[in-house]
Amino acid sequence: MKLDHSLSLFSFIYLVILPLISAQACQRTCGKLPINYPFGTGPFCGDPRFQQYVSCNQDKLTLTTQTGRYPVTKIDYANQAIYISDPSMSTCACTQPSKGFGLDWDAPFSFHDDNVFTLLDCSTTASPIFRSNNFDGNNSPTVPLCDRQGTPICSFLYSCTAISMLNLPISTCCVYTPVDLGPSFELDLQKLKCSSYSGFYSFSGQEANPENGQYGITLKYKFNVFNNYPSLCANCEMSNGACGYAEVYNAFVCNCPSGLNTTTDCYFGVSWNDGKRLLPWHRGTLILSLVWFVFRMIL
Ligand SMILES: *[C@@H]1O[C@H](CO)[C@@H](O)[C@H](O)[C@H]1NC(C)=O
DSSP, rough: OOHHHHHHHHIIIIIHHHHHEEEEEEEEEEETTTTTOOOSTTTTTHHHHTTTTEETTTTTEEEEEETTTEEEEEEEEETTEEEOOOOOOSSHHHOOOOOEEEEOOTTTEEEEETTTTEEEOOOOOOOOGGGGGBBBBTBBBBOOOOOGGGGHHHHHHHHSHHHHHTOOOOOOOOEEESSOOOTOOOEEHHHHHHEEEOOOOOOOOTTTTTTGGSSSSEEEESSSSTOOHHHHHHHHTTTTTTEETTTTTTTTEEEEEEEEESSSSSSSSOOTTHHHHHHHHHHHHHHHHHHHHHHHHHH
């Protein structure tokens, strides 16, 4: 009897719960990261503007830009910021050559004010960042690109074992602060004639103490020009759906846990395209299994 019960429970889970879970095309998590609008885990999930840049592969959320692929380590939905790491970045423990980091000009991201980029091992004679010390051809002063207030960060990095072994003069370090870190901003180390870089965020006002910073890059994003969360999507997510879009006109789609797509939410959704075919099957299995389960319990 006992075995029968656990067997039917097992079949219930296997036949009903599992197909329901695996049927949702747009996942609501990627690894441990919760995925909400505007992000999505695959094609036609989330917002079409973000989908081509952020996607989930083998439980890892990745940002792709012209300079490479970067693991997303955290998403701060309340403050509309994503945190990424760059495997080519130098840290206190490891210094390595890097080409730098850049966003695509049309990417829906911009740099967060919290970012502090430190350029390492720059050519003091050839790097354009140091030319601000001179006057250019027109005899007008150029804007300084290295922040002198950032010296403690340079001292910190250059005293780390990995970097101190290279015996570089501190004058080859630059805490890079161009005026505008907009979407087209690019940390092109080849152009800047530096061999590597470090990125920190969240010093929380204690830049003099670089140990308080975390390695990585923070990017901001906006939902749209008015930066409001689409209410259709909010309702969809509230009903355990994941927001997506249709191939045609990028129309809003709510991808429900059952695998159904609706144009509203997963409570009273109107079935959409293939949904009509999926619905009776799932419902049929559910009812059959329930009947069987109850029947077994009574016996
Ligand atoms: C539902 O929408 C998602 C994402 O938009 C898509 O991948 C999936 O194929 C759709 N499923 C059906 C049954 O139409």
